[in-house]
Amino acid sequence: MNKFASFILDLLFPPKCAVCGELTEDRGALCEECLGRYREESGHRSAVAKTFGTGLRIIVVTEYDPARADTHVTERMILRLKKVKRVSLADLFARDMALALLKDVKLSGIRAEDAVLTYIPRGGKNLAKYGFDHGELLCKRISKYSGVEAVSALGRVDGREQKKMNAEERMENAEDSIIAGDTADVKDRHVYLVDDIITTGASAVRAATLLYKAGCADVTGLFIAETVRHDKRKR
DSSP: OOHHHHHHHHHHSOOBOTTTOOBOSSSOSSOHHHHHHHHHHHTTOOOEEEEOTTSOEEEEEEEEOGGGTTTOHHHHHHHHHHHSOOHHHHHHHHHHHHHHHHHHHHHHTOOGGGEEEEEOOOOHHHHHHHSSOHHHHHHHHHHHHHOOOBOOOEEEOOOOOOTTOOHHHHHHHHHHHEEEOOOGGGTTSEEEEEEEEESSOHHHHHHHHHHHHTTOSEEEEEEEEEEOOOGGGOO
16 A cells, blocks of 8 residues: 555544553554553463363463453454454564464474464354455464464354353354364364453364364464453353
């Protein structure tokens, strides 16, 4: 985009912060205040590799607490990522996830060419509503920063909205809606399964099961965040 076109675009559609909506000097993801708050919130955190309750090995960069969605920039960024296709916003998470991925590849003794990224596809209703798949976007940006190949190995048919489901209902919904796609590129490879948030693990476990059936060597979930589970939310 040349300078004149950029000037006209900024004049007609002034760049705004993806979180608070305040005007910014450029088309970066966040204004200086929100970026500073994000760095402060994430400064004491680092990527954690662990085994999720279902037995699936996962890597998470941060945590997501619904109770903080109105007060914390990180939670608001994750929610915004689902609704607005903004590469610069995805990149803030993708860079950290790429670093965590490369560290895990090195520690696990995996050859980079034997690793591959894929993602859990978005449901058709939300895909139509928002016009993009945030998981796919995130996966491709992680691929850019890590150099690990990204492929589309899974498909999705419309399921129900999971937000208000308990763990058992989420598992049944995932079984019905997540399907195998073109899995040729995952055979005998170490798959890093990308998504934004892991809560009960239903979608991730279903996806991992399909990938193992396709012949992959291993599956590790790679998420922006794990949902904080308060007692009152447990079912």
